[in-house]
Amino acid sequence: MEAESAPGAQGGQPPHYISPSGTWRTKLCLRIASMVFLVLVAGLGGSIVSSSRVDVWYIRILVLLVPALVVTFGWDLAESLAIWFRAGRRGMHPGAVVAIDLLAWLGWVIVTFATVPISMNPEYYISDYNRDDTYNHRSRSSDVTAEDQKLADAVRAKGGALVSFSALLVITHFMLFVVACQETHKRNRPARVVYVMQPYYGAPPVMVPSAYQQPQSMPMQPPYQYYMQPASQAPAQPPAAHGAETKGGATRYA
Template identity: 45%
Template sequence: MEDKPPEYVSPPETWKSKTALRAASLVFLVVIAGIGGSLSTMPRLDIAWLILIMVVPGLAVTFIWDIAEVLCILKRGGNRGIHPGAVVAIDLILWLGWLTVGFMLGVLGLMSHAGSYILDYSGSSYTQYGTRYNYNPSKATPEDAALEREVLGKGRALVAFVGLTVIVHFVLFVIACRETHTRNSMPRTIYVMQPVSVIPAGYQQLEFVLPKQMQNQVFMQMPPGQPPIQPAAAVPRH
């Protein structure tokens, strides 16, 4: 006996919504990659390497996961996609991970005081040991002020699209939780193996057909040592 869970069939409105959200996530990832790449190529931005470390792993994992889920939704029967239990786990990790990335980018100050990370920024003062201790954008040269505005704009856009990615994967996480609950609530299908009669080798199953006269006769089996009782002959009617 095997207790097998039933195959879950995703309703059209559900799998279409999931596909649209995955497509939106892919678009956001492309934008994040573009903005992050642009910031990393700025020679005077001394935290470019840190941005790459925070963004690139999440980009790679999320991109592969979104593509895999879209392909499964479109190819599998019933548009079921990947098992909802796996989707719950992976999307939970993704939206928490991107939330952490967005928080770290905000803590770094890319949306507020980006000039602190610009090398040789004219709006900063240094001590005799070369340590930056004063940040004053009003003293920055026009060139440095323009560079700071560019970094601020890209930093805010980066954090905004990271936030959108968090929202998308949180919604996908909620949908997967609902699908998991629905799948587990469905009645189980129980499969029972029917016994198969086996005839030993060397034996053949024969079919006997009695003559018509013997089909109406009844034989009684007597105990051992006693002769069998013969049926009474039919008495002809007058």
């Protein structure tokens, strides 16, 4: 009976990359913090828009926050669930994380700068704030009623908080972007190492002498020499025949 493979693993193989405990916990905490900031931004924006005296032009700017809030919140929620349930705590594909978090923090930079004016000069965005000069929305302090001043202070405080949490969203998603870039590098690096070292798996160890070990000097032996025994230098004379007699330098046979 075959054993069941781990979730997210193919063919019973372990995940290609396992996110370290500190890394995936940091990512998860940043995602949760981002979702909290998004809820606060939505609440502050809705509170400002709910006032009937806020200028329509600025209401349109705050309405543009809705797509940014929905997309960012959905992305943070999806990535958080992927980190928690996916094998190896890997989260979404690293390329998608890098691209979306890059767009997220750049987009919230624009949103932050768009919401700065209401925190600095809320009087410009309150209808009928100046009874005498409704075109320039300017007034002397003596012409401002207590109700108008209270409304301006409330809008200024909410606008300042809105800008602050928008800036925190920029910082949060920039940090997530940096972490995603680092993890992308780590996830791609083992693939190259395994591919290069694959031919050496299971190979027998090879004994290689050290490069610094000097070979031992062996005494040189002279080559073997072969000596031939010299032949005896005897006078070459024909053997005398039996029964032959020599006389007068001639051989005579009996």
